Amino acid sequence: MKKKIIVCDAILDEGVKLLREADDIELIEAAKLPKDELLTKLDNVDVAITRSSTDVDEKFLSHAKKLKALIRAGVGVDNVDINTASKLGVIVMNVPTANTIAAVELTMAHLLCAARSFTNACAHLKQERKWEREKWYGVELMGKTLGVIGFGNIGSRVAIRAKAFGMNILAYDPYVPASKITDLDMKVSSSLDEILVQSDFITIHTPKTKETTAMIGLEELQKMKDGIRLINCARGGLYTEEALCEGLKSGKIAWLGIDVFDKEPATNNPLLDFENVSVTAHLGANTLESQRNIAIQACEQALSATRGISYPNALNLPIKTEDLPPFVAPYIELVSKMAFLAVQMDKTQIKSIKLEAEGDIAQYTKSMLTFAVVGALGRILGEKINYVNAEFVAQEKGIELSSEVLPNSGYNNKLSVKIITNNSNISISGTIFNDNEQRIVGINGFKTDFKPKGKMIIFKNKDIPGVIAKITSLLASKNINIADFRLGRDGFGFALAVVLVDTYIKKEIIEELNKLEVCVFVEYVEL
Incomplete structure (x- = not known):
């Protein structure tokens, strides 16, 4: 009996052709079906290929009772309930590198636009038919500092291209070896603050995790140079949109180039109201080459998974x-x-x-x-x-x-x-x-x-009288309720406190604890 593969969303025909030509595969082409009707086609399907317009949620998975693998034709898997898929033994895969160059080049487009206001200058001439050269003075990339946050596949390639324009590259990524940056004759930033303070342009290229979500807000924006130019072609929510609006209103931000938003489609987003913003509708992967790569790689993965050969780029494991x-x-x-x-x-x-x-x-x-x-x-x-x-x-x-x-x-x-x-x-x-x-x-x-489990402060201190009182007094003054307090000693004059608290601890409170004379080390963690 042939294995069944269903294509739920539209991908380029060069990929689907591989499935049509496979003698051992029964292909179900369902990209044009209404989503309710799509659910009725999931019985006895072994592998599914989706894009962002199909939600792979409990409802979807409950209809696909024989499903063994799911391929998300693209990078993001926000529309896939990976936890439920894992519980049901469904392997979830994505196509993480097929759109790398497309995302890099779109970032460069926004970077150039941030320097020269290209979209506005174009619209001014074409739509208003005005020849006002003096209105469109920009800045040059040559000699400016580009802060690159995240130096992975995309961030590093953006940096290489920006360096070719004569920019000075300051890169921040504490999770890659410094040599990866210095070998390219670029400067390693020791902290995010250094990026914020020294950069003329900033582009962000991190995954969206608990740590990176809202990593740049109002507080971080205030540390930047006046007239900063910001780019985000990575994931929505890495900059807080509230901070971006405030910065654009005040003039702190000279230009914003953005391809991704907190909620999409973003047709009513307030950022669209600002003149000094270039926006695109999540087009990072939208090149013919990228879409061809995505389609072919997704279908090749589907064939491998259906035949039990391999599960490339699996995001989970049953x-x-x-x-x-x-x-x-x-x-x-x-x-x-x-x-x-x-x-x-x-x-x-x-x-x-x-x-x-x-x-x-x-x-x-x-x-x-x-x-x-x-x-x-x-x-x-x-x-x-x-x-x-x-x-x-x-x-x-x-x-x-x-x-x-x-x-x-x-x-x-x-x-x-x-x-x-x-x-x-x-x-x-x-x-x-x-x-x-x-x-x-x-x-x-x-x-x-x-x-x-929970929110906790881990505090290493000199093992002397009065330490607990100092910690609890400071937390009480900040209206922080302590749920539990565990203390350990090492026999060498030091103690370690694990303080479980009810609320999130701001960075400023950790800094105050760190200033206590008895403190050796303090960190806030969540589990």
Whole structure:
């Protein structure tokens, strides 16, 4: 019996042709069907190809009961319920590199427009038929500083092209080796603030994660030069739209070039009302070459998945916990949380990740290391990291991976994640108590005991009287309620407090805690 592939949204025919010509495939072309009718075609389908106009939600997946794999023909998977797909054993894949050059070149178009107001000058002559050269003085890219936030596939290529225009490149990406930037004769920024303060133009190219969402708001905007020119052809929400509107009103922002918005389609977005804004309707991937690459790669992936050959660019991995001994499954989530906690304590570049295991759980060390890698890099890469590509991504970033089995230290089973960064060594240990209760039992040599859940302040201090009073007094003055307070000592004159709080802790409060004379280290983390 032939396997069934359904194409739910329109892709170029060069890709679909590969499916039509496959002798072992039954192709269902449903791109032109209304979405309600599309659902009726999902019975007995093995693989589906979608774009952004089809929501792969619980309703979709409930109709596709035989679905084994889903290919999102593009980069973003905002329209795919990956968690539900994983629970149902559906492998979700995307096509992450097919539109790289298209996105790079659109960014350059906005960059040039930001310098020369090209869209307005064009409209002024064509629509108003006015020849007013004096109205359209711009600035030159030559000699200006371009701040590049995110130096991955797209950001690095934008930087190379901008450098060819004579721009000075200042790049900020704490998760890539500095040599990747300096080898291109570009300057490494030590902090986001350095980018904000020194740049004449800023372009952002990060994934959209919890950390990067709203990473540039009103506070960050105030640190920028007057007359800053901003570009966003990456993901909506990396700049807050409130800050962009305020900056455009005040004149702080001389020009904004933007291709992506918080909510799309953005036909009523207030940013469209400003004269000094060039906008495009999420056209980053809209070139013939890009669409051809996307269509061909998506259909090739669909064929490979249908035939069970491989699952390229898989964003998840069906984890059948029922096939594991009952005691193992809770450690999967725990070890990811431990790694995620560690990288929040030090956000600089990761150099190595090591997993140490004690007890029967040590039989699953290799698998647990993979979950630790995903936990550590997920904060940085978002949907780009998964259980299939974790080892390869780590290798690409120069991160050394290792594991070790240790003799029992008093727990039936225990895992320790040890992460070395540019700045520090971090060690988090955890175990599972009765009733599958997750516990963190060690941080950097300090014994502790707390659930890995919620908002917390981790505070290392000199072990002297009055420290708890100082911490609680400062938090009380800020109207911060403490839910729990755990304290550990190392026997060498230092203590570590884990303070669970009810509300988000602003950066200013962390800075005040850091100024306390007894403080050695303080960080705010969320799990």
